[in-house]
Amino acid sequence: MTGIPIVNVNNNCSTGSTALYLGAQAIRGGLADCVLALGFEKMQPGSLGGGADDRESPMKRHILALNEIDEMQFPVAPWMFGAAGREHMKKYGTTAEHFAKIGHKNHKHSVNNPYAQFQDEYSLDDILAAKMISDPLTKLQCSPTSDGSAAVVLASEDFVAKRGLAGQAVEIVGQAMTTDFASTFDGSAANIIGYDMNVKAAQQVYQQSGLGPEDFRSSSCMTASRPTSCCSTRRWGCAGRARRRG
Template identity: 45%
Template sequence: MAAFIAGTSLVPFAKPGLSEMYDRMGSDALFLALNDAGLSLKHLDQAYVGYVYGDSTSGQRAVYRVGMTGIPIINVNNNCASGSTALFLARQAVESGVADCVLALGFEQMKPGALEQVFSDRPSPLEKFEMIADEAFFDKRDLPVTLKLFGGAGKAHMDLYGTKLETFARIRAKASDHAFNNPQALFRKKVSTEEVLHDQSIWPGVMTKMMACPPTCGASAAVVVSERFALKHGLDATVRIRSQAMVSDLQDTFEGPDMIKLVGAGLTELAAEKVYEQAGVAPEDIDVIELHDCFAQNELITYEALGLCSPGEGERLVEDGDNTYGGKFVTNPSGGLLSKGHPLGATGLAQCFELTQQLRGNAGARQVDNARFGLQHNLGLGSAAVVTLYERTR
């Protein structure tokens, strides 16, 4: 049974300390998604709620602000892929026939600064990842773990393929160009490649501060429905989830060590292959992409993992302009995590929101012409990679 996106929403992202509380952001996103679909809370059969930094049953707290109908509410924590994991579960419920109308909701209320381990009195799920990074880059042991991992992957790409720091700077500048046309992006100021290159260095020769996404607060949601439900209620069924796959770590994630695989490139590659095979499409059929650019380095690595180009050819794709308007693929028209912001639990559903607007033809100044297929990539270390293909049905 096919699954359709009947309604989406995005609560504008904000810097930590400047947002509403998580429950208010979550309930606002829920209300707006239902309103977009033309439905009410009573229509929902289930809800899956993604977040990372919050106590158990925070999902209930957010949903209850809109109303209490007794539906199952399942809280989801899959690190930065929590929002897309909620969508994965909602889509499964609809496609299996278990439910006809399911909510996927994501929110995050974050603190300033780099991500930190909250429960320091027990083993970290990223312990093995950090051990490998520390062995590879002993002199960078004091860096925050995500910077160490993704910066290390970027350095590995530079060492393997001769990729230039300027290329990562161009990716960050491209993100700002796209965000300029997105009224809901957090950072809309355009920055040049040179400004990114000469920004504060956080890993000399490997990364500047602008190449890392900022901590962000926000919320987003999607209402996923079956075709029969859409027909019965006269809903907008323009956007269909054509295929979707989620992959967790494989044994070779930790072999080598291979820093590029350590940050999820292998998971992404396998998930993308599954999605293309299920849908009967190829990478060159994709019109618009929202991918997980938590660091500019990871955007380039993801080009290759998604099959947009061969391994080592990511730099050429950037140099040829094939990652933006007028090229082969428009990547992150929203501005991506780098400019739109990255509230962990909301990110995957914010990507869904952007692609739904693109396929509906409602993206305004950032609209990709005649977009039929939209590809979403959302990654959480620990790990989970979710790749989703959306199709415009008319």
């Protein structure tokens, strides 16, 4: 036991990246030379609940805003992502098959990943024919609850250089975190699930790093459902700007 400061972070799906963000901030601010960001989670089986019964849900305003433009469904999380998918289809002519192809790609990758929760490959027809959860999302396009853990060691450039670790280090050239804007509740299902927040965060990272979407060969995004993948690549400017129908 060394008495070092420990900060507990709880930020829902962004908890891991938030811990990484705070660790990097501590180093940039001169409060630490080396930080360990780590986390683990054991989730309850089944669909995500609405939160504790003795307090207001942090998602209440988002749910109410979405309920004004789309009929409420349960479970709530797939409904929110499904609504964003339906909105995308209506605006840009996206089809259910487009979203299913993202699921097909993800399942195909899992076969070669020993750390994947499931390592099963499904055909496009399998994905489209699976049980419908929230149109256009079938069961094989929705993430199950998952248990897991991860750890990242962050260090200052001076710490890395003094210990000869440069060959093992990966530089963080840009990092940003945003929260809801007024536009989150402007009547767009995509904004309710974070479209505008992602756009702003991407712009900040590009400005910090001096890089742009054309400089990336690959990207990784949180994909609780397939519309989030589709929207994320657009948010970051990696897929060009979608054109409205008509």
